[in-house]
Amino acid sequence: MKRIAFSFVLLTFVYVSGAQTIINRDPEIKKMVDDISKDKIEQHVRKMVSFHTRHNLSEQNDPAKGIGAAWNWIKTEMEKSISVSGGRLEVKFEEYTVGGQGQRISQEIKLKNVVATLKGTDPNDDRIIIISAHLDSRAALDNDNTGFAPGANDDGSGVATILELVRIMSTKKFSATIIFMAVSGEEHGLYGAKYMATKTKQEKWNIIAMLNNDMIGNSGSSETLLNDNMRVRVFSEGVPAFETEQMASLRKYISGENDSKARQLARYIKETGEKYVDQLNVTLVFRNDRFGRGGDHSPFCQEGFTAVRICEYNENYDRTHKIPAVENGIQLGDLPEYVDYEYVRKNAGVNLATIANLALAPYEPVNCGIVTSGLTNKTTLKWESPAKGIKPAGYYILMRETYQPLWEKKIFVTGNEITLPYSKDNYFFGIQSVDAAGHESMAVFPGQAKRQSGTN
Template sequence: MKITKRLLIAVVLITSGLSSFAQTTIQRDPEIEKMVKEVNADSLKSYILKMVSYGTRNTLSTQSDPNRGIGAARNWVLQKFNEFAKKSNGRFSAFIDTTTLQPVAGSRVERTVVLGNVVGILKGTDTADKRIFVISGHLDNMRTNVRDSIGDAPGANDDASGCAAVIECARIMTQKGFPATIIFVTVSGEEQGLLGAKFMATKAKSQGWNIEAVLNNDIMGSNNTSETNIIDNTRIRVFSEGLPAYETEKAARNIRQLGLENDGKARQLARYVKEVGERYVDNLEVVMIYRNDRFLRGGDHTSFVEQGYAAVRFTEMNENYYHQHQNVRVENGIQYGDLPEFMDFEYLRKNTAMNLSNLANLAKAPAMPEDVKIETRRLTNYSLLTWAAPKTGKVKGYYILMRETTSAVWQKKIFTTDISYQLPYSKDNYFFAVQSVNESGNESLPVVPTPGR
């Protein structure tokens, strides 16, 4: 067959067109992608059924019965963590961190009780890297009456789902090594007033833990609502605060002056988990909710937020109040109670994988760039950013992030190997940030620049 010059040109054009359609638009770290695939719905189901089997996990329930109550449940979580530790080459260790709560008149703690958080610590492989990333769920649960520590309370979704996510992430991740440290924790006392999280967050602050992110999971394994009967297993909410409550008046004034009410630590973390979670988990949208928590309600991440840490909460898209804080019963033809049959374990698998991908990406990434500044010496329609290399981690380069002031998420990422970059965009119209990135594409949390001259 004779190939004419015209035919050859046509073949080249067709081939070029096909290659453009075949371009990879989502870059996934193969190691993280492999871990995500290991998240197993059957494993998650087995964890939840086991936690439900303890009858009640009320913080005030028995701690001496080996088969019932909060004591038995937390001992089981510790046992699972210790099983994982055997395959971690000494990197993972676990314990129950306890404190004694004294009764307070009119509170949800009516008698002296030992509160225990089950804590698993996966030490970072880089001894110079002091960063810590935390994933949490709350092990305790409640009946309609939070002080009822005797009656059965399954607590399958609230919050065995969050604890199952913590345990499954630990099962997979403790077999790997990460430069930074990861803490897996199932806290107690949430239903009594976020007591276990407050104990841990206060301790972390007093001891100077360098916690860069807290991923709190609470009610994230069911796909259907009460009243409206909406079914949705493709979206999960991430709650994050805007203007930090802990900021001093002077700092708050500076935040308002720079227009950064939407760029606090928690909100930046929320943007990060949306981008990374959707990168690794198919058929899942992470929906940012511009509230610290649900309307007039609270969760364990709040205790960390109040100590100045970046902390967010993951919760299913539409809650079912027939299956939350309810005694198990049938009333007017409606089944009440937080029972396992109302769980969607495939949905829980996706939500767990979203947590894992973020923890892994954060813990593998270099530290955040240092001293990020934007030039304000003169008026210009250009924006000059400068920064210094991170304290730890080997960087391939940096991402400059951009978004319009009305955008919820970062819209553009520009890669550079320099430590300064001039953008032909006005700081009046855009927000900017800088991330460190390594060879495998793992990005640090973004740092918003402060004014510099």
């Protein structure tokens, strides 16, 4: 009798937990992800370290040392892909002035970002996706512009990833434009990213996603001695840094505090990254960044763009911003031998898969609304097809319990309205456009649907 009861329990368990995950990969994206070379990433990191320091106040005119040498080398590396891009890749410096009295950089200097733009194939597609990393480095002191500051992980790992993605993605065609950006000025106050965020806002660029990669190559923690190259963090803001009164009032009405655009991007990165990269858990951190630390995504958030930070799960404080030296038997400093290149390869794959999927996807649906009038145990969602780009083959309706962090159901529909037998009060919903090959836009969290005359 006891044995029968046990079998029953076991069967019930299998039944409840038996739903498998179906993974449908686009073979082209899979091939690009598989092309990412851990050895090339390591070569790039070691080359960055060979400049001795990439401090923002370091030498700009020495061909082998200092930030100027790094600028020129990164630009030259990116330019190698122009010929294979069929003329779609453009590489240039963006120069700007920073510093002055009372600032962390006390005298005015000029810094440069290196920016590679891979133009989208559809001239009517104005969407831009940015992947960014910072090329400057520092050791212990703010103003030490000559000491060895290898910056292998911070942020050689991010820059190496960008160079690898330029190499691989420039041979492929995407509807949307992709910008690969290596910025200066991060270590002294996010100057390079601020310059780009202000400029792009003024020029009204349609940036749909900005992925900041800062420190994606360290897999072991100091103090707690964890070793794990199977987890990476994505930081995203909840309540947006840029929010008008009208946006705030809608957010409160629809309980959208966990459904900012940055959070939809974070969920998108998790779903897409884990689809294409094996042995990696994309862990969503529901805060904009680490305590007391800044990142280049923040200026973009402040200008109202959708931006997140991708960062290693474990940090090693014996390495970051330390002068390379042995102290009490511990090697300090951000040296290339401590970067886990296999881990960087996987994190580069998450970036590539996300950007490619997004750049191939249709535009998001527009005017997405949830009908909140009327007492009903159902939910009606309405949306309009995007006016630009390819026509979606259909839409995914996403849903989850309100207390769950990630979408739980994904329902394919055609048309522009659906009524589901679930109460609008008990779930959150999202709407994505999808093309015939399965590339999804980011999810849109519906606002209140406009009332139609004659209904309440």
